[in-house]
Amino acid sequence: MTQLLQALLNGVMTGALIAVPAIGFSAIFAVLRYPNFAIAAYATIGAFAAWWANVVLGLPIVAALAVAFAVTGVVGVAAEETALKRLRGNGALIVAIASIALNLVLENIVRFLFGNEMRGYDLPIARDLRFGDLRVGPQQLQSLLLSVVIMAAMFLFLRYTRFGKAMRAVADNPDLARLKGIDPAKIAIVTLFLGAGLTGVGGVLIGLDTSIDPLTGYRVLLSVFAAAVLGGLGSIPGAVAGALMLGIAEELALLAVPATYRTAVGFVAILLMLTFRPRGLLGERAA
Amino acid sequence: MTQLTIDRRRLLAGTAAFAGIAGLPGLALAQQSGPIRIGTLTPLTGSGGPYGPVMVKAVKAVVDEVNAAGGVLGRKIELISEDDQTNPEAGVRAARKMIDVDKVSAILGTWASSVTTAVAPLCWESKTFLATVSGADAITQLPHQGYLIRTQPNTTLQGKKFGEFCIAEKAKRVFFVSPQTPFVKSQFDNITAAVKAAGGETGSLVYDDKKPSYRTEVDEALRFKPDAIVFGGYTPDTAVMLKDVYRAGFSGLKVAFGYSVNQKLIESVPAEVVDKTYTISPSPAEGSKAYERLVKLIGVASPDPYTTQIYDQINLVLMAIAFAGDASGTAIKDAVRKVSQAQGGTKVDNAVDGLKAIAAKQPVDYDGASGPCDFDAIGDIIDSKFRYEQVQGGKLTLVKIA
Amino acid sequence: MLSYIVFTLTLCAIYGLLALSLNLIWGGAGLVNLGLAGFFAVGAYASALATGAGAPVLLGWGAALAVGAVVGLLVTFATLRLRDDYLAIVTLGFAEVIRLVALNERWLTNGSDGISGIKAPLKAEFGTQNFALFYLGLVTLVLGLVWLLLRRLDLSPYGRALKAIREDQQLAAFAGKPVLRFKLQAFALSAAIAALAGALYAHFQSYISPDHFQPLITIYIFLAVTAGGVGRPSGAVLGAYAVVIFLEATRFMTEWVPGLQPVQLAAMREMLIGLALILVLHLKPQGILPEQIPKAPAPPASA
Numbered sequence: 001m002t003q004l005l006q007a008l009l010n011g012v013m014t015g016a017l018i019a020v021p022a023i024g025f026s027a028i029f030a031v032l033r034y035p036n037f038a039i040a041a042y043a044t045i046g047a048f049a050a051w052w053a054n055v056v057l058g059l060p061i062v063a064a065l066a067v068a069f070a071v072t073g074v075v076g077v078a079a080e081e082t083a084l085k086r087l088r089g090n091g092a093l094i095v096a097i098a099s100i101a102l103n104l105v106l107e108n109i110v111r112f113l114f115g116n117e118m119r120g121y122d123l124p125i126a127r128d129l130r131f132g133d134l135r136v137g138p139q140q141l142q143s144l145l146l147s148v149v150i151m152a153a154m155f156l157f158l159r160y161t162r163f164g165k166a167m168r169a170v171a172d173n174p175d176l177a178r179l180k181g182i183d184p185a186k187i188a189i190v191t192l193f194l195g196a197g198l199t200g201v202g203g204v205l206i207g208l209d210t211s212i213d214p215l216t217g218y219r220v221l222l223s224v225f226a227a228a229v230l231g232g233l234g235s236i237p238g239a240v241a242g243a244l245m246l247g248i249a250e251e252l253a254l255l256a257v258p259a260t261y262r263t264a265v266g267f268v269a270i271l272l273m274l275t276f277r278p279r280g281l282l283g284e285r286a287a
Numbered sequence: 288m289t290q291l292t293i294d295r296r297r298l299l300a301g302t303a304a305f306a307g308i309a310g311l312p313g314l315a316l317a318q319q320s321g322p323i324r325i326g327t328l329t330p331l332t333g334s335g336g337p338y339g340p341v342m343v344k345a346v347k348a349v350v351d352e353v354n355a356a357g358g359v360l361g362r363k364i365e366l367i368s369e370d371d372q373t374n375p376e377a378g379v380r381a382a383r384k385m386i387d388v389d390k391v392s393a394i395l396g397t398w399a400s401s402v403t404t405a406v407a408p409l410c411w412e413s414k415t416f417l418a419t420v421s422g423a424d425a426i427t428q429l430p431h432q433g434y435l436i437r438t439q440p441n442t443t444l445q446g447k448k449f450g451e452f453c454i455a456e457k458a459k460r461v462f463f464v465s466p467q468t469p470f471v472k473s474q475f476d477n478i479t480a481a482v483k484a485a486g487g488e489t490g491s492l493v494y495d496d497k498k499p500s501y502r503t504e505v506d507e508a509l510r511f512k513p514d515a516i517v518f519g520g521y522t523p524d525t526a527v528m529l530k531d532v533y534r535a536g537f538s539g540l541k542v543a544f545g546y547s548v549n550q551k552l553i554e555s556v557p558a559e560v561v562d563k564t565y566t567i568s569p570s571p572a573e574g575s576k577a578y579e580r581l582v583k584l585i586g587v588a589s590p591d592p593y594t595t596q597i598y599d600q601i602n603l604v605l606m607a608i609a610f611a612g613d614a615s616g617t618a619i620k621d622a623v624r625k626v627s628q629a630q631g632g633t634k635v636d637n638a639v640d641g642l643k644a645i646a647a648k649q650p651v652d653y654d655g656a657s658g659p660c661d662f663d664a665i666g667d668i669i670d671s672k673f674r675y676e677q678v679q680g681g682k683l684t685l686v687k688i689a
Numbered sequence: 690m691l692s693y694i695v696f697t698l699t700l701c702a703i704y705g706l707l708a709l710s711l712n713l714i715w716g717g718a719g720l721v722n723l724g725l726a727g728f729f730a731v732g733a734y735a736s737a738l739a740t741g742a743g744a745p746v747l748l749g750w751g752a753a754l755a756v757g758a759v760v761g762l763l764v765t766f767a768t769l770r771l772r773d774d775y776l777a778i779v780t781l782g783f784a785e786v787i788r789l790v791a792l793n794e795r796w797l798t799n800g801s802d803g804i805s806g807i808k809a810p811l812k813a814e815f816g817t818q819n820f821a822l823f824y825l826g827l828v829t830l831v832l833g834l835v836w837l838l839l840r841r842l843d844l845s846p847y848g849r850a851l852k853a854i855r856e857d858q859q860l861a862a863f864a865g866k867p868v869l870r871f872k873l874q875a876f877a878l879s880a881a882i883a884a885l886a887g888a889l890y891a892h893f894q895s896y897i898s899p900d901h902f903q904p905l906i907t908i909y910i911f912l913a914v915t916a917g918g919v920g921r922p923s924g925a926v927l928g929a930y931a932v933v934i935f936l937e938a939t940r941f942m943t944e945w946v947p948g949l950q951p952v953q954l955a956a957m958r959e960m961l962i963g964l965a966l967i968l969v970l971h972l973k974p975q976g977i978l979p980e981q982i983p984k985a986p987a988p989p990a991s992a
Contacts, residue, residue, distance in 0.1 A: 003506070006503075006506055007503050007506075010500075010502035010503045010506070011503075013500065013502060014498075014499065014500045014502065017499050017500060018499070029774075033774075034774070035774050035777060035778060083967050086971060087970055087971065087974075090970075090974055092773065092774060093721055093773060093774075093777070094970060094974070096721075096774070096777060097911050097915065097966070097970070098966070098967055098970050100908055100911070100966075101908070101912075101962075101963040101964070101965075101966035101967045101970075102963065102967060103963070104908065104959055104960070104962060104963035105960050105963035105964055105967070107959075108332070108956040108957070108959045108960040108963070109956075109960065111332065111336070111952065111953075111955075111956040111959075112953050112956040112957065112960070115340060115950075115952055116331070116332075116336035116337045116339075116340060116952060117337060117551050118337060118522055118523065118526065118551050118552060118555040119555050120526075120554070120555030120556050120557070123557070124557055124559075125530060125533060125534070125556075125557040125559065125560055126534070127533065127534055127536055128534045128535060128536065130536075135534075135535065135536075137502075137534050140500075206499050209499055209500055209527065209530060210499050210500075210523065210526065210527045211522070211523050211526040211527070211552075211555055211556075212555070213336070213337065213523065214336065215333075215334070215336070215523070219497040219498075219499070219523075220497075220499055222781065222782060222785060223498075223499075225778045225781070225782075226778075226782065229775060229778055229779075233774060233775065250498075251502065251503040254503045254504065254507070255503075258493065258793065259492055259493060259494040259495060259503075259504050259507075260466075260467050260493050260494060260495050260789065260792070260793045261495070261789060261793065262494075262495040262498055263495055263497065263498075263782075263785055263786070263789060264785075264786045264789050264790075266782070267779075267782040267783070267785065267786050270778075270779060270782060271767055271779070274768075274770070274771060274775060274779070275767075275770075278770045278771060278772075278775075331951055331952045331954075331955035331956075332952075332955050332956065332959055333903075336952075339951075339952070340950065340951060340952040343951045343952075344950075368951040368954075369940065370951070370954075370955035370958065372905070372955075373900070374900055374901070374903055374905065375803075375896070375898060375900050375901050376901050376906065377905075379894060380696075380697075380700070380936070380937065381940070383692075383693055383696045383697075384693060384937065384940055386693075387690055387691075387692045387693030387696070388690060388693050399900060400801070400802070401801065401803055401898035401899075401900035401901070402900070404802075404803060404805050404896055404898065405894060405896050405898070405901075408895060408896070412817045413692075423801075423802055425802055425805075429805065467792050467793055467800065467801050468801055469800065469801045469802040472795075493793075495789075
């Protein structure tokens with residue numbers, strides 16, 4: 001029983017790591033309607049930007065998170081404007097494929113500038129807190145809290161601000177939105193900034209628990225996708241729910257399946273979910 | 288973002304420039320005159336990326352040094368460095384280019400066992416010499432006709448040392464965590480043999496090396512109630528594993544390979560996560576100067592085992608060429624053991640000294656930075672001392688060589 | 690030099706088969722298969738294991754075709770109801786699962802050691818040099834045959850029906866086309882071709898391992914098909930040759946860019962590949978050899 005509970009807790013903590021980049025990915029998908037593979041590079045770039053702020057400039061980690069958000073947001077917008085924007089008319093798949101190529105380019109720009117060596121933040125690590133036989137990581141709780149806060153903030157932003165409403169309008173029907181005087185191009189830029197920026201913040205959280213190198217984002221790409229698909233592509237609360245589900249499914253499965261098959265567990269979870277709910281847990285209307 | 292545009296523009300110019308040139312790469316001369324070409328095939332991108340670049344750096348440093356001292360056989364050494372992308376498909380393409388177009392005499396430093404196994408047949412078929420750092424035991428059993436040597440100790444040699452070390456440190460219950468590698472099973476078997484011989488118990492867990500956290504894996508390891516945990520992975524996954532082991536409150540003995548808990552890993556994780564961890568790496572006998580020389584040559588405080596190994600490989604190959612008076616792969620194959628382990632030869636620890644001794648018709652016995660570098664008939668090293676180091680205050684501190 | 694060219698051309702032909710496979714499913718039926726590396730692996734392992742158990746090489750290739758088709762059908766069944774974007778992600782996951790199985794099921798695949806010593810047909814009879822030429826001829830012949838088959842298919846009523854499905858499923862179903870059966874057939878055939886490419890690769894290199902089947906090769910093939918022209922078999926083949934030659938040509942760049950570390954040069958090589966794909970998509974979205982049949986009017990550029 002303890003084992004089961006502990007695995008559940010572990011799943012929540014692992015899921016929290018994936019949740020923030022999954023929110024970023026889903027936000028971009030919601031408005032621009034294509035799966036952006038370049039989020040792997042965005043997460044990596046965020047991790048490096050925060051490393052630079054934290055280790056080179058000596059800023060505290062909270063400031064480093066802000067730097068990561070801003071840098072990755074700008075990179076995301078610039079990359080979209082130069083490499084992907086003009087392809088949108090050719091369909092979502094072409095943009096998705098171009099984003100794979102974009103990811104390769106960005107990952108290697110990071111490699112070109114920083115090399116492959118591992119880096120780490122200047123941040124102490126805490127032992128887990130123990131409650132009887134169970135243990136939780138204080139830093140993992142902070143990550144979880146952060147992702148819930150980000151989710152709530154995004155949710156409120158989309159629901160109550162003028163810009164957020166415009167974003168949802170574009171997501172629902174770009175033509176209608178244009179008729180209403182909303183400029184989809186402007187919305188796309190803001191979305192990209194938010195989505196890429198959040199992915200960058202997620203990259204920092206992942207970097208805190210793992211290491212920072214040009215493949216930091218790539219290693220979790222499949223997990224982020226799996227989380228977003230489980231929760232329903234394009235849904236912000238879905239991304240968080242999907243990430244937590246994925247984390248829990250993976251950790252619980254470890255009690256029965258060899259640990260080397262963790263990625264496969266996520267894949268099976270997707271297939272099961274999609275068989276019963278083709279739009280994921282909290283997926284929106286059918287396209 | 289200007290960075291991107293500049294890079295792209297430069298790249299475009301580059302593309303345009305070499306599009307015209309790519310058609311005539313057949314500039315390689317026969318290997319009888321002109322420079323002697325040596326290739327490195329290390330991972331510069333992909334999962335082996337943390338290791339390859341500094342390996343090339345070590346080879347380059349030796350080549351520069353030897354060239355400054357007049358080259359080998361009066362010829363300059365030219366270094367060709369290709370990226371295997373940690374992928375045998377790409378590795379084979381790179382090797383074909385180096386063998387057929389550059390006509391290299393030897394290829395050094397193949398890292399992933401899969402890349403080495405894929406590239407080895409090309410080498411022996413084209414009579415090109417191959418020196419590798421890969422760990423899979425099966426590699427030296429390929430029908431390579433002598434064209435392959437490996438400087439990495441095999442798992443029998445290494446696993447035993449890990450097991451014995453744990454026992455010597457009074458750890459009776461030893462748990463082995465590792466990603467899926469070609470040597471995970473044999474490594475574990477050899478650890479187990481050593482631990483069981485002293486009345487201890489072992490357990491193991493093979494994990495997925497791309498995950499951002501290993502909490503449940505660590506729980507499983509700790510349920511075994513280990514006195515010691517042996518880490519079998521590479522730097523990125525070992526960093527994650529070490530953090531989760533620390534969080535879980537494990538305070539027993541931690542032992543890792545020298546190539547995974549290396550200086551870079553130590554610098555990139557909080558000090559307490561890795562403090563007191565022991566590392567084991569192949570090593571020359573105490574008193575050998577090769578290791579200190581390498582440290583000075585490349586300016587890296589604690590070069591990891593792959594770097595020490597490729598340093599030895601380039602030294603051996605250059606001396607073998609000088610000894611044979613011939614730069615062909617076959618000549619290197621036939622001469623390498625005559626410079627690595629000549630009976631009663633002058634002990635040398637670098638190619639520049641070795642080349643002088645060879646010119647003076649003295650037999651030489653190279654003792655390198657990774658070990659004595661003596662090879663058996665199938666290309667495995669015969670015996671190796673091991674460096675036992677411990678992380679103390681953020682630095683690797685030598686405990687013993689044995 | 691000659692053996693390098695022979696080797697590169699052999700690889701071109703194998704990539705060509707992969708490109709034809711992708712072109713059939715993507716250009717033909719409009720389904721995205723990011724799991725190409727997975728089918729490539731399935732074929733390679735099927736043939737390596739069959740011939741390893743004593744089957745003749747031709748039977749091994751037959752096994753690859755059969756297993757590829759069956760796995761293709763399974764994947765299609767599991768993903769039939771999915772929208773394109775979901776399909777892209779699921780097929781990517783599929784390739785990773787195949788790699789994990791190859792990595793971990795040591796009893797079957799020899800795990801991360803991989804399978805070495807795979808039978809190279811008639812190598813003993815020909816000798817190393819002539820074998821390379823023979824195999825180049827053989828692989829090119831197979832590529833030619835598959836190309837002929839797919840070209841006929843492309844121009845046949847069947848091919849037109851497929852493209853109708855690609856353009857508008859509902860409409861095609863309305864017009865009485867059995868959409869489901871068509872999709873299944875196309876996916877199975879496409880998977881079988883990719884598997885055949887894997888088998889040809891396995892017996893060419895005599896060694897395969899899980900590391901061979903990383904997603905990068907799928908990116909290369911997407912580059913090939915986009916560059917050559919989606920929807921036209923000749924374009925896919927041309928694109929594959931262009932990509933392999935481009936990949937190799939980028940190596941010679943290193944000699945012309947002074948003052949960089951090897952890791953920076955390696956990074957530049959990969960950047961060039963990504964940039965090439967983006968540029969092709971921008972400058973020649975229809976590829977070098979655009980599709981031949983007149984396209985249905987494009988749907989409004991909504992998204």
